Amino acid sequence: MDANTILVGIIDKSLSFPGAKVNREGFLREILNKYYNETELRQIIENGTIGNVSADLIRKLSNDVVSGHTTKVTGASTLAGLPGGVALIATVPLDLAQYYYHVILVAQKLAYLHGWPSLDETGKEELVSVLILFIGVMFGANAANKLVADLSKNFTAQFVKRIPQKALTKYTVYQVSKQVAKWVGVKMTKETFAKSASKAIPLLGGIISGGITYFTFKPMCNRLIKKLEESVPYIK
Template sequence: MPQGKQVAATTKFDQTLRASAQMPGVQIDREAFLRSELRRFCPDAQVEHAVLTSPAEAGVPLDVIDKIAKSVIKHETSKVTALSALAGIPGGFAVIGTVPADLAQYFGHVLRVVQKLAYIYSWPDLFEDDGDGVDSATESMLTLFIGVMFGVNAAQAGVTQVSALIAKQVAKKLPQKALTKGTIYPVVKKVATLLGVQMTKQIFAKTAAKIVPAVGGVVSGSLTLATFMPMSKRLQKHLASLPLTKPSDWNGPQPVGLQGTAPS
């Protein structure tokens, strides 16, 4: 691909990612999410240990993690298939006029399911500064996660590398240097370019006719069901395969039975 087209494709994806991350309700509060989900299956002490460290370090069984993950995917898929595009675009998003509202909405739900799956599979907080923007390390990590959803092999390798770096850290945080200028950064840029191309060809061009006319437009249910759920399951499968997810020995009370309802 010519250099100019590579830059354009990368820019298109980066713009969409930043615009989607700024939409209301997209950024997930890790602590609140983990408490809400884990309290349905685990004793309070284990829940708090999971919030302070990770579900894996708190010894949350993988069958509990997988059950929550499947519920999250079902919940977010249901929401994105039913949700109409916002009539008004919030301030930060309005600045990026090149990103259509329906596309940003779709990727907003992609980011929601990415965060929820990452947190339940023991990844650290992706938005630690609680700001409206997205810092470089977070943007790189989200790019890799979305790349896994789209089946980009380089993204799977990148996520695996980052998980290994996190596992080695005493303080569990995203490896800023590796994601912004280290060995993983070139992988991130490659994935962003590939996603930009796929987004243009597969999502934008081929599905434009499927956008249902309405106030602001909506993503068609058939399109979403054909893409969102399989993509989410692909990410879940990869995250579940990583050593970062494996539960540690924990001497506290054992989790209760697997009852519960879909996440809010």
């Protein structure tokens, strides 16, 4: 598995886990239920969160989502330990897949909180491309930052229930996602060799692994929150 396909392989594996695709309506209903009545919820679901939900609440719920998944992924990583070095090149280890399972769950939830249309109704190729862009933002890829910002502004300006194919074509999502996937793949390969050292330490390996996960996962998610917020005019 080379740098061009590492991230795609990981996302494919993560998407095979139960519940990997987040249903937009179900998620928004669950997270907003205690703040709004049925009529208000329906309006939010039909018209998007932006303009219907306060900026403070969006920020609070975004932080809650990240904190909840940080706890889950850190616990899982502490038990399993992070994958080591060459294993990443040959296969998609289970622990790495579960890590990115939480990454893609958070990415979808944050997108919905910031006015994005449904992703779970798109084809797999389209979904993987968009998830690559979100992960690219989390890693700091400039091309992903720009494209996610452009897409966010487009979706929040005139809300649509699902991402239209013409939007993906207009913004050349497929081409950019391939570039981002390669860039992230190279970065992941280099960083994995450093993380693999935790497995060499008896007993403490899981604790070190969990610590590494904690201090990487949350900052990555916060970068995506920041980029999505920047794309929404009234969230400052």
